Amino acid sequence: MSTIEWNDDTETVKLIDQTLLPGEYRIVACRRVAELIDAIKRLMVRGAPALGVAGAFGVVLACINARDTKELKAEVEQLKNARPTAINLSYGVIRALNAALAGTTMVEMKEYALEEANRIAEEDVAVNKKL
Known part of the structure; x- marks a missing residue:
């Protein structure tokens, strides 16, 4: 498993x-933006690139749970503020949100945000392989 990933099922x-490593290995599943924000604030997600990926996947969660774009933007703003000085978090959120806003329905927005979030995750893997 990657440090952070989306589960379609x-x-x-x-x-x-990551707060438990190296002594314990535990996977946490976040279904709502508030849960992901909590994980970010508790430093379960560490490293700038991982925060960017987390932020992008958080936008996907927001698309699933929001009733409209106003609610979506409010959740996304909370997500960006989970760690205000984390540039990559904000970058991932903005990229996924911009992709989402190209959709006309919440379902489309979720699909577009997920495509962009997966792209961000793939870019991170590619950069790490070059190191």
Whole structure:
């Protein structure tokens, strides 16, 4: 498993709780933006690139749970503020949100946000392989 990834079957963000490493390996599943924000604030997600991926997948969660774009934007703003100084978090959120807003329905927005979030995750893997 990657440090953080999307699970299509459960529509959750799955992440390794990095606060427990190396002694314990535990996967945490976030179904709502508030759960992901909590994980970010508790430092379960560490490293700038991982925060960017987390932020992007958080937008997907927001698309699933929001009733309209106003609610979506409010959840996304909370997500960006989970760690205000984390540039990558904000970057991932903005990229996924911009992709989502190209959709005309919440279902389309979720699809577009997920495509962009997966792209961000793939870019991170590619960069790490080059190191």
